[in-house]
Amino acid sequence: MKNYWHSVTLESELCNGCTNCLRRCPTEAIRIRNGKAKIIKERCIDCGECIRVCPYHAKKALANDLSILNNYKYKIALVSLPLYGQFCLEKDINKVFNCFYDIDFDFVYDVAYAADILTVLQKDLVKSSEIPKPLIATLCPAITRLIQIRFPSLIDHIIPFESPMEITARMAKREVAEKLGVSMDEIGAFYIAQCPAKITSINKPLGIKKSYVDGAIPISKLYSKLLKIYKEIDNTKKIQKASGKGIGWARVGGQSFAIGIDNYLAVDGIENVIKVLEEIELGKLNNIDFFEGYACITGCVGGPLNVENPFIAKSRIRKIASSFGDSEVDKKEAYRMLEEGKIGLTEKIKPLSILKLDSNIQRAIEKMEFLEKIYKKLPGIDCGSCGAPTCHAMAEDVVRGKASIDDCVIKQRKKISGSRG
Protein backbone atom coordinates (compact mmCIF):
# COMPACT_ATOMS: atom_id res chain seq x y z
CA MET A 1 0.00 0.00 0.00
CA LYS A 2 1.23 3.46 -0.87
CA ASN A 3 1.64 5.90 1.94
CA TYR A 4 -1.55 7.83 2.16
CA TRP A 5 -2.00 10.85 4.33
CA HIS A 6 -5.32 12.46 4.94
CA SER A 7 -6.42 15.50 6.78
CA VAL A 8 -9.83 13.96 7.34
CA THR A 9 -9.58 11.76 10.42
CA LEU A 10 -11.71 10.14 13.02
CA GLU A 11 -11.61 10.84 16.71
CA SER A 12 -12.75 7.42 17.80
CA GLU A 13 -13.74 8.30 21.38
CA LEU A 14 -16.45 10.54 19.96
CA CYS A 15 -17.69 8.08 17.33
CA ASN A 16 -20.68 6.00 18.37
CA GLY A 17 -20.83 3.96 15.20
CA CYS A 18 -23.93 5.55 13.68
CA THR A 19 -24.23 5.29 9.91
CA ASN A 20 -24.51 8.95 8.94
CA CYS A 21 -21.05 9.24 7.43
CA LEU A 22 -21.20 5.75 5.99
CA ARG A 23 -24.06 6.69 3.72
CA ARG A 24 -22.83 10.09 2.74
CA CYS A 25 -19.31 9.20 1.66
CA PRO A 26 -19.22 9.65 -2.13
CA THR A 27 -16.41 7.14 -2.64
CA GLU A 28 -17.69 4.46 -0.20
CA ALA A 29 -14.53 4.97 1.83
CA ILE A 30 -16.08 4.43 5.26
CA ARG A 31 -16.87 1.22 7.12
CA ILE A 32 -18.06 0.70 10.65
CA ARG A 33 -15.89 -1.86 12.42
CA ASN A 34 -16.32 -2.81 16.07
CA GLY A 35 -18.74 0.04 16.57
CA LYS A 36 -16.45 2.74 15.18
CA ALA A 37 -16.13 4.36 11.79
CA LYS A 38 -13.00 3.53 9.82
CA ILE A 39 -11.76 5.41 6.79
CA ILE A 40 -10.30 3.39 3.94
CA LYS A 41 -7.34 5.63 3.26
CA GLU A 42 -6.77 4.88 -0.41
CA ARG A 43 -10.37 5.77 -1.23
CA CYS A 44 -10.76 8.96 0.79
CA ILE A 45 -10.69 12.16 -1.28
CA ASP A 46 -10.90 14.52 1.72
CA CYS A 47 -14.10 16.12 0.51
CA GLY A 48 -15.19 16.70 4.09
CA GLU A 49 -18.74 15.34 3.71
CA CYS A 50 -18.30 13.15 6.79
CA ILE A 51 -17.05 16.07 8.86
CA ARG A 52 -20.14 18.03 7.93
CA VAL A 53 -22.58 15.22 8.55
CA CYS A 54 -21.25 13.72 11.82
CA PRO A 55 -23.65 14.64 14.63
CA TYR A 56 -21.01 13.83 17.25
CA HIS A 57 -18.17 15.80 15.68
CA ALA A 58 -16.07 12.69 15.64
CA LYS A 59 -14.69 13.50 12.21
CA LYS A 60 -12.25 16.30 12.00
CA ALA A 61 -9.55 17.82 9.84
CA LEU A 62 -5.99 17.29 10.91
CA ALA A 63 -4.35 20.69 10.84
CA ASN A 64 -1.66 22.64 12.60
CA ASP A 65 -2.11 24.95 15.51
CA LEU A 66 -0.26 28.18 15.98
CA SER A 67 2.61 26.53 17.82
CA ILE A 68 3.99 25.45 14.45
CA LEU A 69 5.01 29.06 13.90
CA ASN A 70 7.74 28.56 16.50
CA ASN A 71 9.60 26.23 14.13
CA TYR A 72 10.42 29.06 11.76
CA LYS A 73 12.26 32.31 12.07
CA TYR A 74 10.09 34.15 9.56
CA LYS A 75 6.41 33.42 9.20
CA ILE A 76 4.13 34.06 6.27
CA ALA A 77 0.33 33.92 6.42
CA LEU A 78 -1.27 32.85 3.15
CA VAL A 79 -4.79 34.13 3.53
CA SER A 80 -7.22 31.94 1.60
CA LEU A 81 -9.99 33.28 -0.61
CA PRO A 82 -12.98 32.25 1.53
CA LEU A 83 -11.79 34.51 4.35
CA TYR A 84 -13.22 37.39 2.35
CA GLY A 85 -16.69 36.05 2.98
CA GLN A 86 -16.37 35.46 6.72
CA PHE A 87 -16.88 39.02 7.96
CA CYS A 88 -19.77 41.42 7.65
CA LEU A 89 -19.39 43.85 4.79
CA GLU A 90 -18.92 46.80 7.13
CA LYS A 91 -15.55 45.40 8.15
CA ASP A 92 -12.53 46.56 6.19
CA ILE A 93 -11.05 43.38 4.75
CA ASN A 94 -7.61 44.94 4.43
CA LYS A 95 -7.73 45.58 8.16
CA VAL A 96 -8.65 41.93 8.71
CA PHE A 97 -5.55 40.98 6.75
CA ASN A 98 -3.51 43.27 9.03
CA CYS A 99 -4.75 41.35 12.06
CA PHE A 100 -2.47 38.47 11.11
CA TYR A 101 0.57 40.53 12.14
CA ASP A 102 -0.80 40.43 15.65
CA ILE A 103 -1.00 36.63 15.49
CA ASP A 104 2.75 36.44 15.14
CA PHE A 105 2.99 36.44 11.35
CA ASP A 106 5.72 38.61 9.83
CA PHE A 107 4.27 38.70 6.34
CA VAL A 108 0.74 38.43 5.05
CA TYR A 109 -0.20 37.53 1.47
CA ASP A 110 -3.51 37.67 -0.34
CA VAL A 111 -3.96 34.30 -2.10
CA ALA A 112 -6.77 35.71 -4.23
CA TYR A 113 -4.18 37.71 -6.15
CA ALA A 114 -2.87 34.46 -7.63
CA ALA A 115 -6.41 33.84 -8.86
CA ASP A 116 -6.04 37.07 -10.85
CA ILE A 117 -2.85 35.71 -12.40
CA LEU A 118 -4.50 32.39 -13.24
CA THR A 119 -7.50 34.18 -14.73
CA VAL A 120 -5.25 35.74 -17.36
CA LEU A 121 -3.76 32.38 -18.32
CA GLN A 122 -7.00 30.42 -18.24
CA LYS A 123 -8.66 32.97 -20.47
CA ASP A 124 -6.16 32.16 -23.21
CA LEU A 125 -6.27 28.44 -22.53
CA VAL A 126 -10.00 28.39 -23.17
CA LYS A 127 -9.38 29.91 -26.59
CA SER A 128 -6.67 27.42 -27.53
CA SER A 129 -7.27 23.81 -28.45
CA GLU A 130 -4.30 22.48 -26.50
CA ILE A 131 -6.50 20.63 -24.04
CA PRO A 132 -9.70 18.72 -24.84
CA LYS A 133 -12.94 20.52 -23.99
CA PRO A 134 -14.45 21.05 -21.59
CA LEU A 135 -11.40 22.24 -19.69
CA ILE A 136 -11.65 21.07 -16.12
CA ALA A 137 -10.58 23.60 -13.53
CA THR A 138 -9.35 22.05 -10.34
CA LEU A 139 -9.34 24.62 -7.65
CA CYS A 140 -10.79 21.85 -5.52
CA PRO A 141 -8.30 19.04 -4.85
CA ALA A 142 -11.12 16.72 -3.76
CA ILE A 143 -12.43 16.86 -7.32
CA THR A 144 -9.00 16.14 -8.76
CA ARG A 145 -8.76 13.03 -6.57
CA LEU A 146 -12.27 12.04 -7.53
CA ILE A 147 -11.26 12.24 -11.19
CA GLN A 148 -8.16 10.13 -10.51
CA ILE A 149 -10.28 7.42 -8.92
CA ARG A 150 -13.58 7.49 -10.78
CA PHE A 151 -13.04 9.41 -14.01
CA PRO A 152 -9.46 8.75 -15.10
CA SER A 153 -10.37 9.22 -18.77
CA LEU A 154 -10.94 12.90 -17.94
CA ILE A 155 -7.46 13.56 -16.56
CA ASP A 156 -6.45 15.00 -19.95
CA HIS A 157 -9.07 17.73 -19.51
CA ILE A 158 -7.55 19.07 -16.32
CA ILE A 159 -5.99 22.52 -16.52
CA PRO A 160 -2.29 21.95 -15.77
CA PHE A 161 -1.84 24.90 -13.42
CA GLU A 162 -1.08 25.03 -9.74
CA SER A 163 -3.59 26.34 -7.22
CA PRO A 164 -3.63 29.97 -6.06
CA MET A 165 -2.39 28.74 -2.67
CA GLU A 166 0.69 27.11 -4.14
CA ILE A 167 1.48 29.94 -6.51
CA THR A 168 1.24 32.43 -3.67
CA ALA A 169 3.44 30.32 -1.41
CA ARG A 170 6.21 30.17 -4.01
CA MET A 171 5.94 33.85 -4.75
CA ALA A 172 5.86 34.86 -1.09
CA LYS A 173 8.76 32.70 0.01
CA ARG A 174 10.97 33.88 -2.83
CA GLU A 175 10.12 37.50 -2.17
CA VAL A 176 10.76 37.26 1.54
CA ALA A 177 14.00 35.32 1.10
CA GLU A 178 15.25 37.91 -1.33
CA LYS A 179 14.18 40.87 0.73
CA LEU A 180 15.76 39.60 3.93
CA GLY A 181 18.67 37.82 2.30
CA VAL A 182 17.90 34.60 4.15
CA SER A 183 17.50 31.00 3.10
CA MET A 184 14.05 29.65 2.32
CA ASP A 185 14.43 27.07 5.08
CA GLU A 186 14.12 29.79 7.66
CA ILE A 187 10.78 30.89 6.27
CA GLY A 188 7.53 29.12 7.03
CA ALA A 189 4.46 29.72 4.85
CA PHE A 190 1.11 28.84 6.42
CA TYR A 191 -2.20 28.48 4.70
CA ILE A 192 -5.24 29.80 6.49
CA ALA A 193 -7.36 26.87 5.46
CA GLN A 194 -11.02 26.44 4.62
CA CYS A 195 -11.02 22.67 4.20
CA PRO A 196 -9.24 19.35 4.74
CA ALA A 197 -8.81 18.79 0.99
CA LYS A 198 -6.47 21.75 0.80
CA ILE A 199 -4.55 20.56 3.84
CA THR A 200 -4.10 17.14 2.29
CA SER A 201 -2.91 18.74 -0.92
CA ILE A 202 -0.11 20.37 1.06
CA ASN A 203 1.08 17.09 2.51
CA LYS A 204 0.35 15.00 -0.56
CA PRO A 205 0.49 17.42 -3.47
CA LEU A 206 -1.04 16.69 -6.87
CA GLY A 207 0.86 17.58 -9.99
CA ILE A 208 3.96 18.88 -8.19
CA LYS A 209 6.72 17.15 -6.28
CA LYS A 210 6.59 19.14 -3.07
CA SER A 211 4.45 21.92 -1.72
CA TYR A 212 5.98 25.23 -0.71
CA VAL A 213 3.42 25.48 2.05
CA ASP A 214 4.69 24.44 5.47
CA GLY A 215 1.47 24.07 7.37
CA ALA A 216 -2.20 24.92 7.55
CA ILE A 217 -4.28 26.55 10.23
CA PRO A 218 -8.08 26.40 9.91
CA ILE A 219 -9.99 29.64 9.51
CA SER A 220 -12.29 28.44 12.28
CA LYS A 221 -9.40 28.27 14.73
CA LEU A 222 -8.37 31.88 14.13
CA TYR A 223 -11.77 33.47 13.70
CA SER A 224 -12.46 34.73 17.19
CA LYS A 225 -8.86 35.89 17.52
CA LEU A 226 -9.19 37.91 14.36
CA LEU A 227 -12.41 39.53 15.55
CA LYS A 228 -10.75 40.50 18.80
CA ILE A 229 -7.61 41.89 17.20
CA TYR A 230 -9.72 43.76 14.67
CA LYS A 231 -11.19 45.83 17.47
CA GLU A 232 -7.79 46.65 18.86
CA ILE A 233 -5.67 47.62 15.90
CA ASP A 234 -5.63 50.60 13.64
CA ASN A 235 -2.58 50.04 11.47
CA THR A 236 -3.52 49.55 7.88
CA LYS A 237 -0.66 48.46 5.70
CA LYS A 238 -1.91 47.67 2.21
CA ILE A 239 -2.01 43.90 1.87
CA GLN A 240 -5.25 43.19 0.09
CA LYS A 241 -4.27 42.99 -3.53
CA ALA A 242 -6.79 40.95 -5.50
CA SER A 243 -9.41 42.28 -7.85
CA GLY A 244 -13.08 41.57 -7.46
CA LYS A 245 -12.78 38.84 -10.06
CA GLY A 246 -9.94 37.12 -8.26
CA ILE A 247 -11.88 37.22 -5.00
CA GLY A 248 -14.88 35.81 -6.84
CA TRP A 249 -13.02 32.51 -7.24
CA ALA A 250 -14.11 31.78 -3.68
CA ARG A 251 -17.60 30.92 -4.88
CA VAL A 252 -18.93 28.51 -7.45
CA GLY A 253 -19.03 30.16 -10.86
CA GLY A 254 -16.37 32.68 -9.90
CA GLN A 255 -13.71 31.32 -12.21
CA SER A 256 -16.00 31.35 -15.21
CA PHE A 257 -17.13 34.86 -14.39
CA ALA A 258 -13.53 36.04 -14.06
CA ILE A 259 -12.57 34.51 -17.39
CA GLY A 260 -15.63 36.14 -18.88
CA ILE A 261 -17.06 33.21 -20.79
CA ASP A 262 -20.62 32.17 -21.39
CA ASN A 263 -20.19 28.60 -22.35
CA TYR A 264 -19.33 27.10 -19.00
CA LEU A 265 -20.70 24.82 -16.31
CA ALA A 266 -20.14 25.59 -12.64
CA VAL A 267 -21.21 22.88 -10.24
CA ASP A 268 -21.08 22.64 -6.48
CA GLY A 269 -21.63 19.70 -4.14
CA ILE A 270 -19.78 16.46 -4.62
CA GLU A 271 -22.79 14.40 -5.72
CA ASN A 272 -23.73 17.00 -8.32
CA VAL A 273 -20.17 17.10 -9.59
CA ILE A 274 -20.18 13.31 -9.98
CA LYS A 275 -23.33 13.50 -12.10
CA VAL A 276 -21.86 16.12 -14.40
CA LEU A 277 -18.53 14.31 -14.72
CA GLU A 278 -20.52 11.24 -15.82
CA GLU A 279 -22.03 13.35 -18.59
CA ILE A 280 -18.66 14.76 -19.60
CA GLU A 281 -17.25 11.24 -19.74
CA LEU A 282 -20.05 10.23 -22.09
CA GLY A 283 -19.03 13.05 -24.39
CA LYS A 284 -22.37 14.74 -23.92
CA LEU A 285 -20.83 18.06 -22.94
CA ASN A 286 -18.14 18.47 -25.57
CA ASN A 287 -19.80 21.71 -26.59
CA ILE A 288 -18.99 23.24 -23.19
CA ASP A 289 -15.67 25.10 -22.95
CA PHE A 290 -15.06 25.23 -19.25
CA PHE A 291 -16.08 23.26 -16.19
CA GLU A 292 -15.48 24.21 -12.59
CA GLY A 293 -16.51 21.75 -9.90
CA TYR A 294 -16.43 21.96 -6.12
CA ALA A 295 -16.92 19.37 -3.44
CA CYS A 296 -18.60 21.96 -1.26
CA ILE A 297 -21.99 23.53 -1.80
CA THR A 298 -21.42 27.19 -2.83
CA GLY A 299 -17.74 26.49 -3.64
CA CYS A 300 -14.81 27.16 -1.33
CA VAL A 301 -16.80 29.59 0.83
CA GLY A 302 -18.71 26.47 1.80
CA GLY A 303 -15.59 24.62 2.99
CA PRO A 304 -16.09 22.85 6.33
CA LEU A 305 -13.43 24.87 8.15
CA ASN A 306 -15.11 28.19 7.47
CA VAL A 307 -17.25 29.84 10.11
CA GLU A 308 -19.94 31.74 8.26
CA ASN A 309 -23.02 30.14 6.74
CA PRO A 310 -22.00 29.18 3.18
CA PHE A 311 -24.89 30.95 1.51
CA ILE A 312 -24.40 34.19 3.38
CA ALA A 313 -20.67 34.04 2.70
CA LYS A 314 -21.33 33.38 -0.97
CA SER A 315 -23.62 36.35 -1.27
CA ARG A 316 -20.98 38.52 0.38
CA ILE A 317 -18.32 37.31 -2.01
CA ARG A 318 -20.58 38.27 -4.88
CA LYS A 319 -21.07 41.75 -3.46
CA ILE A 320 -17.38 42.20 -2.70
CA ALA A 321 -16.47 40.96 -6.15
CA SER A 322 -18.57 43.62 -7.81
CA SER A 323 -17.35 46.44 -5.58
CA PHE A 324 -13.62 45.77 -5.80
CA GLY A 325 -11.45 47.12 -8.58
CA ASP A 326 -10.09 45.55 -11.72
CA SER A 327 -7.19 43.13 -11.88
CA GLU A 328 -3.75 44.73 -11.81
CA VAL A 329 -2.11 41.66 -13.24
CA ASP A 330 -0.13 42.37 -16.33
CA LYS A 331 -0.49 39.74 -19.03
CA LYS A 332 3.24 39.73 -19.71
CA GLU A 333 3.96 39.21 -16.05
CA ALA A 334 1.58 36.23 -15.90
CA TYR A 335 3.28 34.61 -18.89
CA ARG A 336 6.72 35.34 -17.51
CA MET A 337 5.77 33.48 -14.34
CA LEU A 338 4.45 30.58 -16.38
CA GLU A 339 7.66 30.42 -18.41
CA GLU A 340 9.76 30.55 -15.26
CA GLY A 341 7.98 27.45 -14.00
CA LYS A 342 6.13 29.18 -11.20
CA ILE A 343 2.66 28.14 -12.28
CA GLY A 344 2.59 24.97 -14.37
CA LEU A 345 2.24 21.49 -12.95
CA THR A 346 5.44 19.49 -13.21
CA GLU A 347 4.17 15.98 -12.48
CA LYS A 348 1.60 13.97 -14.37
CA ILE A 349 -1.66 13.41 -12.57
CA LYS A 350 -2.05 9.65 -12.71
CA PRO A 351 -5.14 7.47 -12.63
CA LEU A 352 -5.63 5.68 -9.33
CA SER A 353 -7.18 2.33 -10.08
CA ILE A 354 -7.82 1.48 -6.47
CA LEU A 355 -11.29 0.13 -7.14
CA LYS A 356 -10.17 -2.94 -9.07
CA LEU A 357 -10.66 -6.34 -7.52
CA ASP A 358 -7.50 -7.87 -8.95
CA SER A 359 -4.70 -6.76 -11.23
CA ASN A 360 -5.18 -9.88 -13.33
CA ILE A 361 -8.30 -9.48 -15.42
CA GLN A 362 -9.13 -13.17 -15.45
CA ARG A 363 -9.01 -13.30 -11.68
CA ALA A 364 -10.86 -9.99 -11.43
CA ILE A 365 -13.68 -11.47 -13.50
CA GLU A 366 -13.82 -14.53 -11.26
CA LYS A 367 -13.96 -12.32 -8.20
CA MET A 368 -16.71 -10.25 -9.78
CA GLU A 369 -18.77 -13.38 -10.39
CA PHE A 370 -18.23 -14.38 -6.79
CA LEU A 371 -19.20 -10.88 -5.70
CA GLU A 372 -22.50 -11.08 -7.56
CA LYS A 373 -23.21 -14.50 -6.05
CA ILE A 374 -22.71 -13.11 -2.58
CA TYR A 375 -24.76 -10.04 -3.39
CA LYS A 376 -27.69 -12.21 -4.37
CA LYS A 377 -27.60 -13.84 -0.95
CA LEU A 378 -27.79 -10.50 0.84
CA PRO A 379 -31.16 -8.87 1.56
CA GLY A 380 -30.48 -5.85 -0.66
CA ILE A 381 -31.92 -3.30 1.74
CA ASP A 382 -28.69 -1.34 2.29
CA CYS A 383 -29.32 -1.03 6.01
CA GLY A 384 -25.70 -0.37 6.90
CA SER A 385 -25.80 -2.51 10.06
CA CYS A 386 -22.98 -4.73 8.83
CA GLY A 387 -20.74 -1.68 8.62
CA ALA A 388 -20.74 -1.36 4.83
CA PRO A 389 -22.65 1.45 3.12
CA THR A 390 -24.64 -0.87 0.83
CA CYS A 391 -25.23 -4.58 0.39
CA HIS A 392 -23.19 -4.35 -2.79
CA ALA A 393 -20.26 -2.79 -0.95
CA MET A 394 -20.62 -5.54 1.64
CA ALA A 395 -20.39 -8.21 -1.06
CA GLU A 396 -17.30 -6.46 -2.34
CA ASP A 397 -15.77 -6.45 1.15
CA VAL A 398 -16.39 -10.19 1.45
CA VAL A 399 -14.64 -10.82 -1.88
CA ARG A 400 -11.73 -8.65 -0.81
CA GLY A 401 -11.51 -10.65 2.41
CA LYS A 402 -12.40 -7.63 4.52
CA ALA A 403 -15.71 -8.93 5.86
CA SER A 404 -17.64 -12.14 6.31
CA ILE A 405 -21.12 -12.78 4.99
CA ASP A 406 -22.06 -13.65 8.57
CA ASP A 407 -21.63 -9.97 9.43
CA CYS A 408 -24.98 -9.37 7.77
CA VAL A 409 -27.27 -8.68 10.68
CA ILE A 410 -30.45 -9.38 8.75
CA LYS A 411 -29.20 -12.76 7.59
CA GLN A 412 -28.18 -13.64 11.13
CA ARG A 413 -31.55 -12.67 12.46
CA LYS A 414 -33.28 -14.82 9.88
CA LYS A 415 -31.03 -17.71 10.79
CA ILE A 416 -31.86 -17.36 14.46
CA SER A 417 -35.58 -17.13 13.83
CA GLY A 418 -35.28 -20.33 11.85
CA SER A 419 -36.31 -19.07 8.45
CA ARG A 420 -34.10 -19.51 5.42
CA GLY A 421 -31.51 -16.77 4.96
Place this chain on the structure above:
Amino acid sequence: MDSNKNNIGIKLEYEVKKDDFTRAGEASSNIKKVLRQLGIDSDVIRRTAIATYEAEINIVIHSEGGTITVYIKPDRIEMIAEDSGPGIEDVRLAMQEGFSTASNKIRELGFGAGMGLPNMKKYTDEFYIDSQKGGSTTVKMTIYI
Protein backbone atom coordinates in the same frame (compact mmCIF):
# COMPACT_ATOMS: atom_id res chain seq x y z
CA MET B 1 -23.93 -13.55 -13.96
CA ASP B 2 -23.09 -16.56 -16.05
CA SER B 3 -19.91 -18.48 -15.98
CA ASN B 4 -18.97 -20.32 -19.11
CA LYS B 5 -16.47 -23.08 -18.50
CA ASN B 6 -14.14 -22.64 -21.44
CA ASN B 7 -14.59 -18.94 -21.71
CA ILE B 8 -15.04 -17.16 -18.45
CA GLY B 9 -16.98 -13.97 -18.45
CA ILE B 10 -19.55 -11.82 -16.81
CA LYS B 11 -23.03 -11.14 -18.06
CA LEU B 12 -24.79 -7.93 -17.16
CA GLU B 13 -28.38 -7.42 -18.14
CA TYR B 14 -30.54 -4.31 -17.93
CA GLU B 15 -34.12 -3.77 -18.80
CA VAL B 16 -34.71 -0.46 -20.52
CA LYS B 17 -38.18 1.02 -20.49
CA LYS B 18 -39.77 3.17 -23.12
CA ASP B 19 -39.85 6.91 -22.33
CA ASP B 20 -38.21 6.42 -18.95
CA PHE B 21 -35.82 9.36 -19.03
CA THR B 22 -35.33 9.46 -15.29
CA ARG B 23 -33.51 6.14 -15.37
CA ALA B 24 -31.78 6.60 -18.70
CA GLY B 25 -28.05 6.32 -18.24
CA GLU B 26 -28.36 3.98 -15.26
CA ALA B 27 -27.27 0.94 -17.22
CA SER B 28 -24.18 2.56 -18.68
CA SER B 29 -23.24 4.06 -15.33
CA ASN B 30 -23.56 0.65 -13.73
CA ILE B 31 -21.53 -1.02 -16.46
CA LYS B 32 -18.82 1.56 -15.91
CA LYS B 33 -18.65 0.74 -12.23
CA VAL B 34 -18.21 -2.96 -12.94
CA LEU B 35 -15.51 -2.28 -15.52
CA ARG B 36 -13.64 -0.09 -13.05
CA GLN B 37 -13.73 -2.89 -10.51
CA LEU B 38 -12.30 -5.20 -13.13
CA GLY B 39 -9.41 -2.82 -13.63
CA ILE B 40 -10.20 -2.23 -17.32
CA ASP B 41 -8.31 0.55 -19.09
CA SER B 42 -10.01 3.94 -18.73
CA ASP B 43 -10.28 4.54 -22.46
CA VAL B 44 -12.05 1.21 -22.96
CA ILE B 45 -14.38 2.06 -20.09
CA ARG B 46 -15.24 5.39 -21.63
CA ARG B 47 -15.91 3.89 -25.08
CA THR B 48 -18.06 1.13 -23.59
CA ALA B 49 -19.98 3.68 -21.56
CA ILE B 50 -20.66 5.83 -24.61
CA ALA B 51 -21.76 2.89 -26.75
CA THR B 52 -24.09 1.43 -24.14
CA TYR B 53 -25.46 4.85 -23.20
CA GLU B 54 -26.38 5.68 -26.78
CA ALA B 55 -27.98 2.26 -27.23
CA GLU B 56 -29.89 2.72 -24.00
CA ILE B 57 -31.16 6.16 -24.97
CA ASN B 58 -32.25 4.94 -28.39
CA ILE B 59 -34.36 2.25 -26.75
CA VAL B 60 -35.88 4.82 -24.39
CA ILE B 61 -36.67 7.32 -27.13
CA HIS B 62 -37.32 5.34 -30.29
CA SER B 63 -38.58 1.93 -29.21
CA GLU B 64 -41.24 0.14 -27.21
CA GLY B 65 -38.63 -0.94 -24.68
CA GLY B 66 -35.91 -3.56 -24.59
CA THR B 67 -32.77 -4.85 -22.94
CA ILE B 68 -29.07 -4.15 -22.88
CA THR B 69 -26.86 -7.16 -22.32
CA VAL B 70 -23.14 -6.91 -21.79
CA TYR B 71 -20.67 -9.79 -21.73
CA ILE B 72 -17.30 -8.99 -20.27
CA LYS B 73 -14.59 -11.45 -21.24
CA PRO B 74 -10.87 -11.30 -20.59
CA ASP B 75 -10.16 -10.07 -24.10
CA ARG B 76 -13.30 -8.19 -25.09
CA ILE B 77 -16.57 -6.59 -24.17
CA GLU B 78 -19.66 -7.57 -26.12
CA MET B 79 -22.76 -5.42 -26.01
CA ILE B 80 -26.18 -6.32 -27.31
CA ALA B 81 -29.11 -3.93 -27.41
CA GLU B 82 -32.41 -5.47 -28.34
CA ASP B 83 -35.88 -4.00 -28.37
CA SER B 84 -39.39 -5.02 -29.29
CA GLY B 85 -39.93 -2.65 -32.19
CA PRO B 86 -41.12 -0.68 -34.11
CA GLY B 87 -37.86 -1.06 -36.06
CA ILE B 88 -36.02 1.25 -38.42
CA GLU B 89 -37.32 1.88 -41.91
CA ASP B 90 -34.02 2.65 -43.59
CA VAL B 91 -31.00 1.52 -41.60
CA ARG B 92 -28.52 3.10 -44.00
CA LEU B 93 -30.17 6.45 -43.55
CA ALA B 94 -30.33 6.02 -39.77
CA MET B 95 -26.59 5.38 -39.72
CA GLN B 96 -25.83 8.74 -41.29
CA GLU B 97 -24.52 11.47 -39.06
CA GLY B 98 -27.23 13.99 -38.36
CA PHE B 99 -30.17 11.83 -39.38
CA SER B 100 -32.85 11.78 -36.73
CA THR B 101 -36.58 11.27 -36.49
CA ALA B 102 -36.71 12.64 -32.95
CA SER B 103 -39.57 15.00 -32.21
CA ASN B 104 -39.08 18.62 -31.20
CA LYS B 105 -39.96 17.68 -27.66
CA ILE B 106 -37.13 15.16 -27.57
CA ARG B 107 -34.76 17.67 -29.13
CA GLU B 108 -35.54 20.10 -26.37
CA LEU B 109 -34.28 17.49 -23.94
CA GLY B 110 -30.94 17.58 -25.72
CA PHE B 111 -31.32 14.43 -27.82
CA GLY B 112 -31.90 13.98 -31.50
CA ALA B 113 -28.65 15.18 -33.00
CA GLY B 114 -28.56 12.03 -35.06
CA MET B 115 -25.19 11.10 -33.64
CA GLY B 116 -26.04 8.08 -31.50
CA LEU B 117 -25.68 5.29 -34.02
CA PRO B 118 -22.65 6.85 -35.78
CA ASN B 119 -20.95 7.24 -32.40
CA MET B 120 -21.70 3.65 -31.41
CA LYS B 121 -19.99 2.59 -34.58
CA LYS B 122 -17.10 5.00 -34.09
CA TYR B 123 -16.31 4.00 -30.51
CA THR B 124 -16.55 0.24 -30.92
CA ASP B 125 -14.31 -2.19 -32.79
CA GLU B 126 -17.17 -4.17 -34.26
CA PHE B 127 -20.63 -2.87 -34.94
CA TYR B 128 -23.61 -4.66 -36.36
CA ILE B 129 -27.20 -3.52 -36.64
CA ASP B 130 -30.24 -5.47 -37.71
CA SER B 131 -33.66 -3.89 -38.03
CA GLN B 132 -36.79 -3.96 -40.13
CA LYS B 133 -39.81 -1.76 -40.11
CA GLY B 134 -42.42 -3.39 -37.93
CA GLY B 135 -39.89 -5.67 -36.26
CA SER B 136 -37.32 -5.35 -33.57
CA THR B 137 -33.96 -3.62 -33.67
CA THR B 138 -30.80 -5.40 -32.58
CA VAL B 139 -27.44 -3.70 -32.21
CA LYS B 140 -24.38 -5.81 -31.49
CA MET B 141 -21.09 -4.19 -30.62
CA THR B 142 -17.67 -5.42 -29.51
CA ILE B 143 -14.75 -3.60 -27.98
CA TYR B 144 -11.46 -5.46 -27.69
CA ILE B 145 -9.58 -4.96 -24.47
